[in-house]
Amino acid sequence: MAVSDSPLQSEAETRRTLATRLNGWVQSIPIAYWVVGAIMLLMPLIANDFFLYQIFGWAFILGMIALSLMFLAGYGGMVSLAQMSIAALGGYMVAILGDSGATSISLGWPWWLNVPVAILVAAIFATLIGALAVRTEGIYTIMITLAFAAAFFYFTRQNYTIFNGYSGFGDVVPPRLFGVNWRDAIPFYYLTLGCATICYLAVIYVSRAPFGLALQGIRDNPRRMAALGFNVVAHRITAYTFAAVIAAIGGILLVWQNAQIAPGTAGLPAVIDILVIAIVGGIARPIGPFIGAFIYVLLRTFSPDVLQALSMAGDRYKLLIGLGFLVVVYWSPDGVLGLWDRWRARRRRRDPLVDKPEAS
Amino acid sequence: MSTATVRSVSERLSAAGTANALELRGVTKRFGALAALTDVTITVKPGERRAVLGSNGAGKTTLFNCVTGDFLPTSGTIRLFGEDVTNFPAHERIRRGLRRTYQISLLFTGLTVFDNVYLACRGVSRGRFSMLRPRKGDTLVQSAYELIEAVHLSDIAQIKVSELSYGQQRQLEIALALAGAPRFVLFDEPAAGLSPKERAELVEILTNLPSHIGYIIIEHDMDVALRVAETVSMMHNGRIFKEGLPSEIESDPEVQELYLGGGHG
Ligand SMILES: Nc1ncnc2c1ncn2[C@@H]1O[C@H](COP(=O)(O)OP(=O)(O)OP(=O)(O)O)[C@@H](O)[C@H]1O
Ligand SMILES: [Mg+2]
Numbered sequence: 001m002a003v004s005d006s007p008l009q010s011e012a013e014t015r016r017t018l019a020t021r022l023n024g025w026v027q028s029i030p031i032a033y034w035v036v037g038a039i040m041l042l043m044p045l046i047a048n049d050f051f052l053y054q055i056f057g058w059a060f061i062l063g064m065i066a067l068s069l070m071f072l073a074g075y076g077g078m079v080s081l082a083q084m085s086i087a088a089l090g091g092y093m094v095a096i097l098g099d100s101g102a103t104s105i106s107l108g109w110p111w112w113l114n115v116p117v118a119i120l121v122a123a124i125f126a127t128l129i130g131a132l133a134v135r136t137e138g139i140y141t142i143m144i145t146l147a148f149a150a151a152f153f154y155f156t157r158q159n160y161t162i163f164n165g166y167s168g169f170g171d172v173v174p175p176r177l178f179g180v181n182w183r184d185a186i187p188f189y190y191l192t193l194g195c196a197t198i199c200y201l202a203v204i205y206v207s208r209a210p211f212g213l214a215l216q217g218i219r220d221n222p223r224r225m226a227a228l229g230f231n232v233v234a235h236r237i238t239a240y241t242f243a244a245v246i247a248a249i250g251g252i253l254l255v256w257q258n259a260q261i262a263p264g265t266a267g268l269p270a271v272i273d274i275l276v277i278a279i280v281g282g283i284a285r286p287i288g289p290f291i292g293a294f295i296y297v298l299l300r301t302f303s304p305d306v307l308q309a310l311s312m313a314g315d316r317y318k319l320l321i322g323l324g325f326l327v328v329v330y331w332s333p334d335g336v337l338g339l340w341d342r343w344r345a346r347r348r349r350r351d352p353l354v355d356k357p358e359a360s
Numbered sequence: 361m362s363t364a365t366v367r368s369v370s371e372r373l374s375a376a377g378t379a380n381a382l383e384l385r386g387v388t389k390r391f392g393a394l395a396a397l398t399d400v401t402i403t404v405k406p407g408e409r410r411a412v413l414g415s416n417g418a419g420k421t422t423l424f425n426c427v428t429g430d431f432l433p434t435s436g437t438i439r440l441f442g443e444d445v446t447n448f449p450a451h452e453r454i455r456r457g458l459r460r461t462y463q464i465s466l467l468f469t470g471l472t473v474f475d476n477v478y479l480a481c482r483g484v485s486r487g488r489f490s491m492l493r494p495r496k497g498d499t500l501v502q503s504a505y506e507l508i509e510a511v512h513l514s515d516i517a518q519i520k521v522s523e524l525s526y527g528q529q530r531q532l533e534i535a536l537a538l539a540g541a542p543r544f545v546l547f548d549e550p551a552a553g554l555s556p557k558e559r560a561e562l563v564e565i566l567t568n569l570p571s572h573i574g575y576i577i578i579e580h581d582m583d584v585a586l587r588v589a590e591t592v593s594m595m596h597n598g599r600i601f602k603e604g605l606p607s608e609i610e611s612d613p614e615v616q617e618l619y620l621g622g623g624h625g
Contacts, residue, residue: 226430228480
């Protein structure tokens with residue numbers, strides 16, 4: 001019986017098993033991840049404020065919004081063009097419920113109330129979109145979600161009572177929590193890094209939990225999933241809800257970064273950009289959207305300079321991004337992630353000539 | 361227990377309408393002009409094991425698709441354990457104890473054997489939407505492993521399904537249909553393409569199922585069908601034209617002419 005166990009002994013035992021488990025967990029993570037993690041944490045020692053705020057901060061935010069698309073498309077087989085609109089709704093809600101320059105509209109709720117409610121509203125909006133979109137397949141899903149995105153854009157531009165129309169909201173800043181100004185470069189870097197990491201880990205975790213596993217089953221074989229007792233429609237809709245939480249966090253950070261939000265934030269170019277980011281990065285794994293976002297932000301930021309140096313019009317950067325998109329999709333339909341996987345596979349095949357053959 | 365209580369229990373059960381495992385009344389299914397099923401009426405008692413025989417294109421698979429809800433019938437009613445499920449979506453029927461296998465394996469080829477079986481166990485239990493990964497001692501994980509063992513796939517539980525042999529995939533197909541607490545199973549040609557040894561294993565799995573689990577098995581191989589079934593229904597051109605004991609069916613001249621091509625053996 002359990003009484004015979006001395007409590008001290010069993011406590012030591014739990015601690016030991018915890019330690020071994022922790023150890024096993026640490027060892028199960030490849031070294032490359034620790035290296036990348038360390039570099040990310042130490043980045044403020046190397047990079048200047050512009051890089052921290054404008055390059056990394058922005059890339060993490062766009063990566064999160066594209067991650068929500070990756071979750072739907074990669075695990076659920078549903079390409080949604082509404083993710084930017086869902087993110088923007090989250091951002092709008094923070095401006096409307098919290099503080100902004102448009103004092104006649106904004107309600108001035110504290111951050112601990114307006115942030116969760118903003119995420120909730122975005123999630124409800126996404127659930128409605130999902131409820132209509134999941135009964136369609138392929139191109140029709142894209143069309144329906146695109147229709148929602150377009151409607152959201154025109155509605156926010158024309159509605160002045162809630163969304164303040166064309167001008168949107170300015171002076172939307174993060175709360176001064178712990179006396180830190182979170183719009184300073186280093187705090188903002190860590191804020192976005194932290195949110196992106198949590199979203200990234202959450203997607204990885206959920207992908208192996210019953211919900212995520214079932215979603216992948218539905219992607220591969222909806223008919224069989226129904227014959228196993230799964231409600232395919234409800235599962236797909238829930239995927240939209242889950243993805244919306246990630247998108248909304250990205251949208252809120254985006255508003256805080258720019259200190260403003262306007263209809264253009266979720267205009268059609270921005271909507272398309274999220275698709276491009278996810279596809280260029282790769283939607284097979286959750287890291288893809290972040291790779292895509294980083295490439296996008298670098299191109300977007302520096303290509304005008306490069307183009308001008310080549311004595312071309314600087315505003316042709318869209319051309320560069322478009323060409324990059326074309327090249328990646330042409331050479332590697334599964335994005336940069338796919339290129340990387342194939343390169344590694346090739347190296348591994350070559351390795352035995354130089355190295356010990358791989359254990360298999 | 362006295363006979364009086366036994367009688368009152370059985371009376372109560374029949375009053376509650378638990379009479380038949382499966383009851384089809386006048387089920388018709390048309391694909392455009394083609395009538396794949398015409399006015400099919402079948403009654404299967406709980407625990408009964410029945411074979412459905414019939415030539416190619418007779419409508420056997422279509423019959424299964426209507427019962428599981430993969431397709432809705434054009435007309436007619438389907439009752440499962442007394443409940444009218446004619447317009448229920450597939451997953452609602454599965455949650456009531458119905459299971460099926462597919463003639464052409466419908467597996468999740470990108471997932472491991474374990475993940476496939478685990479999904480099947482999840483599908484008929486609560487927590488389908490759980491965002492938490494299962495813990496080590498999870499009962500569902502346990503029952504998934506037991507099921508994998510029952511179909512002799514333990515050694516390859518962590519292998520991707522796309523790497524399995526044809527016979528192993530057929531076995532996995534059966535495991536998916538036995539997850540949870542099945543009450544009635546539809547087997548669509550489970551023996552097709554199996555080696556004699558695999559066939560013997562299949563017969564063993566089927567005959568060893570708990571006696572309360574009834575099933576219908578579609579089977580071209582008379583030897584397998586007659587060893588695992590108590591009753592036989594013969595289909596042709598979307599109709600059931602004969603029902604009876606295996607011995608009656610075997611000796612029936614009409615069956616011999618239509619199905620066995622004038623004789624067998
Ligand atoms: N989804 C469908 N759409 C159109 N016609 C179909 C469909 N499914 C089946 N059919 C047709 O219905 C008829 C019956 O097909 P079914 O698959 O039920 O036959 P079966 O008895 O299972 O034959 P087999 O022994 O070859 O498996 C066939 O003529 C088939 O072409
Ligand atoms: Mg068939």
